[in-house]
Amino acid sequence: MQKKRHRRRPSGRRPQNRNFRNKKALDPSNFIKQAQPVEEIEFIAPLSFSEMDIHESLKETIAKKGYVNPTEIQSKTYEDLVEGRDVVGIANTGTGKTGAFLIPIIQQLLTNNKKFQTLIVLPTRELALQVEQEFKSITKGMKLYSSTLIGGTNVNKDIAKLRRPNDFIIGTPGRILDMMNQKALRLGGFDILVLDEFDRMLDMGFVKDVQKIAAAMPKRKQTMLFSATIDQTQYDLIEELVDNPFHISVSSGTTSTDSVEQDIVKVGGRDKLGLLTSMLENKEFKKVLIFAETKRTVNKLNQQLRKKGIRTDMIHGDKSQNYRVSALRKFKNSNIQVLIATDVVARGIDISDITHVINYQPPTSMDSYIHRIGRTGRAGKMGHAYTFID
Incomplete structure (x- = not known):
């Protein structure tokens, strides 16, 4: 039997680009939370x-x-x-x-x-x-x-x-x-x-x-x-x-995962890239997903970390499909330690062993934050998330 559906007439408007600089910054306290032994x-x-x-x-x-x-x-x-x-x-x-x-x-x-x-x-x-x-x-x-x-x-x-x-x-x-x-x-x-x-x-x-x-x-x-x-x-x-x-x-749909230890890194006047590099040199940071808000920052950070000898690759909307698939495969197979990305991969990438998520640039919404850090702390493992605050 055919269902009767009444819907508003949709327009053909295309997605709007969002300028994150015009958005109100989130309270840094949102990025601090102890993992709960659930x-x-x-x-x-x-x-x-x-x-x-x-x-x-x-x-x-x-x-x-x-x-x-x-x-x-x-x-x-x-x-x-x-x-x-x-x-x-x-x-x-x-x-x-x-x-x-x-x-x-x-x-x-x-x-x-x-x-x-x-x-x-x-x-x-x-x-x-x-x-x-x-x-x-x-x-x-x-x-x-x-x-x-x-x-x-x-x-x-x-x-x-x-x-x-x-x-x-x-x-x-x-x-x-x-x-x-x-x-x-x-x-x-x-x-x-x-x-x-x-x-x-x-x-x-x-x-x-x-x-x-x-x-x-x-x-x-x-x-x-x-x-x-x-x-x-x-x-x-x-x-x-x-x-x-x-x-x-099968999930609350409102809060960040309890299996992720969350903290902030206060940059102040310190060398932000140097702080990041020292973190990545720690042997516990085995498979790290780094988020930035802009493609330009992703490109620049990828170049800077490679110069320091860190195995990295990147993924964002300007990269070809073949490039994106290749970068994800390298990350999944642990051929690289770090994947740097815009929010294009904040959801849907099924890699269960990401040890750390680092927000090099903080997200502009709690929804985005939840999905970023949700890439770690999966399959019963404890995850770690750090958010850089200037």
């Missing part, structure tokens, strides 16, 4: 993947990936999502969110007589590529197909990809809209919309783009919206996108 209550799934009502082919690929038990969000959402219900989920990166939406959709494709199409929208290229990789590994041998649409790639190749059958389209808002405007992508017949890292998309100014994409899918039967945080002011927009959803939360 006694973790391990989630025990009532059923393993092998015991769940999942197609045998899908069970096989899940087992080959080494997954035995579903995570909390996967276990608590599976049945409702397979039945086609809308969801609003609060969950951090690293909680198994990608599997939480991919597995039920793939199950529907394998068990329904009728084929359908799914659109997955993510805020960054890196996240889109990660979802594509996960999709390909879970669907190996199933004859299910996807195309990924992200900036920094050849537009004509994307148009060619869209001419062939696709069960899934995975992409960032800008490139998806580009393909829609060129009539290469028509979303009218798509059944499922997934909006992942929704709060980050809003932070990046994609609200109008998301509304336009959603409005192009008026006949969709299911919407899945996942976010690490949800602000009270966002509920009107969320209600515009989902229809009678069930809500699931």
